[in-house]
Amino acid sequence: MFKKFSAADASGQSILKSSVQRSIRATLLSQMNWDAETLELVWPKKEALVLVKCRDHISIYTVQGEPLFFQHFDGPFFPTLRLLQKYPSLLPKVQVDRGAIRFLLAGAHMMCPGFTSKGGWLPDADAAIPKEKAVAIFAEGKDHPCGVGLTKLSSEEIKSVNKGVGVEIVTYLGDDLWSLKKL
Amino acid sequence: MGKKKNVQPPPPSTSTLPELTADGEGNVVGEGPVVVEEAKKEGVKPLEVLYCQGELRYPIDVGCDDDLVIVCSFPPEFCEFGSSLTRCKAWLHEEHPDLFDKYYSEDALVEKTALLSTEAATKLEKDTAKKEAKAEAKARAEEERKKEAKVIVKRIERNKRKYVTSISGLEAFGIDLKKAAKLFAQKFATGASVTKTVTGGEEIVVQGDVSDEIVDMFEEANESSKESALKGVPEDNIEVVEEKKKKGGD
Ligand SMILES: [Zn+2]
Numbered sequence: 001m002f003k004k005f006s007a008a009d010a011s012g013q014s015i016l017k018s019s020v021q022r023s024i025r026a027t028l029l030s031q032m033n034w035d036a037e038t039l040e041l042v043w044p045k046k047e048a049l050v051l052v053k054c055r056d057h058i059s060i061y062t063v064q065g066e067p068l069f070f071q072h073f074d075g076p077f078f079p080t081l082r083l084l085q086k087y088p089s090l091l092p093k094v095q096v097d098r099g100a101i102r103f104l105l106a107g108a109h110m111m112c113p114g115f116t117s118k119g120g121w122l123p124d125a126d127a128a129i130p131k132e133k134a135v136a137i138f139a140e141g142k143d144h145p146c147g148v149g150l151t152k153l154s155s156e157e158i159k160s161v162n163k164g165v166g167v168e169i170v171t172y173l174g175d176d177l178w179s180l181k182k183l
Numbered sequence: 184m185g186k187k188k189n190v191q192p193p194p195p196s197t198s199t200l201p202e203l204t205a206d207g208e209g210n211v212v213g214e215g216p217v218v219v220e221e222a223k224k225e226g227v228k229p230l231e232v233l234y235c236q237g238e239l240r241y242p243i244d245v246g247c248d249d250d251l252v253i254v255c256s257f258p259p260e261f262c263e264f265g266s267s268l269t270r271c272k273a274w275l276h277e278e279h280p281d282l283f284d285k286y287y288s289e290d291a292l293v294e295k296t297a298l299l300s301t302e303a304a305t306k307l308e309k310d311t312a313k314k315e316a317k318a319e320a321k322a323r324a325e326e327e328r329k330k331e332a333k334v335i336v337k338r339i340e341r342n343k344r345k346y347v348t349s350i351s352g353l354e355a356f357g358i359d360l361k362k363a364a365k366l367f368a369q370k371f372a373t374g375a376s377v378t379k380t381v382t383g384g385e386e387i388v389v390q391g392d393v394s395d396e397i398v399d400m401f402e403e404a405n406e407s408s409k410e411s412a413l414k415g416v417p418e419d420n421i422e423v424v425e426e427k428k429k430k431g432g433d
Binding site for chain 1: 224225226227228229230231232256257258260261264265294307310
């Protein structure tokens, strides 16, 4: 999503109405794993949330110029990778094996076998992740998550189907959103 | 009625918005959590993430103070997948020797290669070397291009004793033209606009004859340690020219 991206792709910035900000706050609390107090640390209520509209229906949300969340059309909210690394448990965890890392950092979507091999990891059936859900992508042998993804199959399907794309990568370490510290 | 309440409990807050004015303590912006009445919980502090400052740097000796620098910016555990591993290692060794040992000691390497087949491991090493070489070549080409590039500051006569000054060629030095134009407009309290040139580039046009002052501004920006939109154009790469009105010719 941010493989070739620059501030020039942003077509306009606007401060959101406070009613909209309130509903986004509620959505962020329901879609991600954190409490209101922690969200308050990241996005204090006295700071305005700014919507930066970008090409291809990508919306980036910034606080004091720092990109914190983004969204494609009106899909789920994603944290930026920088935010996710500060709060790694915001999203359910999946893990790819070491061999997949260099493909991930080149922007490739993640194939099922990367998760089901020895170095990969998926939650057990009782904590299964449904499809079309934002996930934190960890990698074998690494402490920090290195990508944010959207599941194309449920975690149980990834295990059983075990071929093709399991998780689409929406942002990854070193892409142009990563490089964009202020917008 | 024996019991009388003297103290009324404060009415429940209808809004969760923090009161910004009521606080006599002089709340500093961005300091700590604003605690909501009923939930006196504190938020979870963010993890501290270390970003690698390993960099590819190309100092050149043509009077350019502004070296071309590409900073890695990855958390160090991922530098092996970046394009400046050699510099990253040097940086980490210098700044965080403990982490250096963690990531690059014999043991760490043995453990890492054990995760991959030897074939894949060699491939990864080769890839990293290739990537590094590519990044260096790119940086060098960029540097060459910068060395050759020229910024033209042109004094243009519009009417008798009416001048405008155009500045072109700034793109090659990564200057943000809009920001630069704003600086000029502020400095000279005059109009400064960004316009397209016939050759497809962009130039800044400032009202008045200010070519010498503009050259000075570039110089000052380079010498100053402060951030400036004008930083990065070496003095030697600036050329001042003059465009007379056709009739007046010399
Ligand atoms: Zn590095």
